[in-house]
Amino acid sequence: MRLEGKAITASVNLTGNHASPDEADKQVLHIWGRQPLAGHVKVSGAKNAALVVMTGALLCSGDCRLRNVPVLADVKRMGQILSALGVKLTQNGDVLDLNARDISTSEAPYELVSQLRASFFAIGPLLARLGVAKIPLPGGCAIGARPVELHVRGLQAMGADVQIDHGIVNAYVTGPNRRLKGAKIYLDYPSVGATETLMMAATLADGETTIENAAQEPEVLDLANFCNSMGAKITGAGTKTITISGVEQLHSTDYSIIPDRIEAGTFLVAGAITRGDIIVGPVIPDHLTAVIAKLRAIGAKVTAEGTNQLRIVGAPQHTGTDIETLPYPGFPTDMQAQFMALLTLSEGNSVISETVFENRLRHVAELNRMGADIRVKGNHAIIRGVPFLSGAPVVATDLRASAALVLAGLAAQGKTTIQQLQHLDRGYESLEDKLRGLGAKLVRSLADAEPDASLVSQAIAVQSTLN
Structure with a gap:
C-alpha cells in the first residue's frame, strides 16, 4: 500500500x-x-496499546499503518527509539506509518530507552526478526520495581541466550537460521510487559508457544489483533492462556488502536x-x-x-x-x-x-x-x-x-x-x-x-x- x-x-x-x-x-x-x-x-487512542503495537511493527518487513495513535510525549519517544533502529516513520494527525524493512541495528540507544519503559518491548520483535537484540534496562515513571526477569526467562525457554551486563540485556539465538523455538511458558505473575514481549517473539518462532497465567489486559488483546492482522496465528489473547503458532513472516497491515x-x-x-x-x-x-x-x-x-x-x-x-x-x-x-x-x-x-x-x-x-x-x-x-x-x-x-x-x-x-x-x-x-x-x-x-x-x-x- x-x-x-x-x-x-x-x-x-x-x-x-x-x-x-x-x-x-x-x-x-x-x-x-x-x-x-x-x-x-x-x-x-490507548497509549499503552499504541506503544507496544509500534514495537510490534518491527516484526514486519513491510508497511504498517496505525490509526487512532495519540499524540503524546511517550509516543514521540518511542518514535525516536524505532527511528534509531532504522525504522522509517511518518505521521499525519493520529495516523502513523511505519516501515521496518531496513532495520539497521539491533541495539536501542540507552539515552532514549532509559526514559521509557515500554521501549524494552522491542527485545521480543528484534530477537524474533534478527536473532539478536541489545536493549538497556528500561526506565519510565519511578513507581516501583518492574523487573524484567519474566521477559528473560521466557525468551530463554524459547532458546535464546540472554545475559545482562552493565545494565544492557544482550540476547541472541544460535543455530543455522537463528530462529526462536516454540515453548511452554508459565508466568509467575501475569505481567503485561512479559506477556506482550513473549507473544511478539513467538509470532516468528519455529513451532507453537503457550503462555500460561498470561496478562488479560485489553492492550494485550489489541496487540494480538494487530499481529494477527499481519498474518500471525495467536489465539486466547485476553484469557489466561495464549497460544501462538509461529509463522515464517508477517505482512503489511492497516490497524486502528483501541x-x-x-x-x-x-x-x-x-x-x-x-x-x-x-x-x-x-x-x-x-x-x-x-x-x-x-x-x-x-x-x-x-x-x-x-x-x-x-x-x-x-x-x-x-x-x-x-x-x-x-x-x-x-x-x-x-x-x-x-x-x-x-x-x-x-x-x-x-x-x-x-x-x-x-x-x-x-x-x-x-x-x-x-x-x-x-x-x-x-x-x-x-x-x-x-x-x-x-x-x-x-x-x-x-x-x-x-x-x-x-x-x-x-x-x-x-x-x-x-x-x-x-x-x-x-x-x-x-x-x-x-x-x-x-x-x-x-x-x-x-x-x-x-x-x-x-x-x-x-x-x-x-x-x-x-x-
Whole structure:
C-alpha cells in the first residue's frame, strides 16, 4: 500500500498542550476549581496499546499503518527509539506509518530507552526478526520495581541466550537460521510487559508457544489483533492462556488502536469529582467494568449512551468505598491515584490497597497539601473524606499522580498550581483543551510567568460566583 504523511524520522511533532520534556519541566498548570463539568469529551487512542503495537511493527518487513495513535510525549519517544533502529516513520494527525524493512541495528540507544519503559518491548520483535537484540534496562515513571526477569526467562525457554551486563540485556539465538523455538511458558505473575514481549517473539518462532497465567489486559488483546492482522496465528489473547503458532513472516497491515480506557476513566472521575454531567467516548465499556462499578458504589450515576459512550452524573455527595488494585479485570493500578482524589471528597472512610506497584502512593503528600486527610500504612492509604479541598502549589510525581492532582484542582476552592508537567504530557493528549471544552478553567504558563490575563479574569469571575 502507498503511505503518505509528514516524515518524523527521529521525532514526532507534538501539538496541543504538549511541550518537549525539557520545556514541560519549566511550565506549570494553573487550575481554578469548583466548576461543574458538562458536555462531551473525545477519548484518544490507548497509549499503552499504541506503544507496544509500534514495537510490534518491527516484526514486519513491510508497511504498517496505525490509526487512532495519540499524540503524546511517550509516543514521540518511542518514535525516536524505532527511528534509531532504522525504522522509517511518518505521521499525519493520529495516523502513523511505519516501515521496518531496513532495520539497521539491533541495539536501542540507552539515552532514549532509559526514559521509557515500554521501549524494552522491542527485545521480543528484534530477537524474533534478527536473532539478536541489545536493549538497556528500561526506565519510565519511578513507581516501583518492574523487573524484567519474566521477559528473560521466557525468551530463554524459547532458546535464546540472554545475559545482562552493565545494565544492557544482550540476547541472541544460535543455530543455522537463528530462529526462536516454540515453548511452554508459565508466568509467575501475569505481567503485561512479559506477556506482550513473549507473544511478539513467538509470532516468528519455529513451532507453537503457550503462555500460561498470561496478562488479560485489553492492550494485550489489541496487540494480538494487530499481529494477527499481519498474518500471525495467536489465539486466547485476553484469557489466561495464549497460544501462538509461529509463522515464517508477517505482512503489511492497516490497524486502528483501541480507545484509552485509562483516559476514559480519568474523565469519568472528572465528571464525578466536579459533580458534573459529561459524556465520554468512544469507549469500550467492558474495559471499564471495575471503574464503573466503583463509581456507582460511591453514588455516581453511570449509564451507556449508545454502544461506545458513557454518561456520568456526579452525586451531590459521594460515599467512601474500599479499593484494591489488581491485574485486569480487577481495578486498574493506573486509576488508583485518580480515584483517591475523588475519595478525599467522599463522605466517610475509604481504604485503597495498592498491590501492583510498591511505590505508587507518592501523590498522597500532595493531596494532603490541598487539605485531604490521607494516612499511609504500608501499601494501604486510609482516606477520611473532607468537606472541601483548597487550591495549593503541588508537584506531580508520576503520570497518573499528575492526573489525580488535576482532578483535585478541578474540585478545589481557589487556585491550584501543578509543577512537573512532563509527567502529564506522557499520557494525556490535549488534556487541557479537552477539559476547557467541558467548562474547566485552567491555563498552562512558564513557571516564572503570569498566566494569560484574559483566562485568569474569566476564571476568577467564575470562582467569585461560586464562593
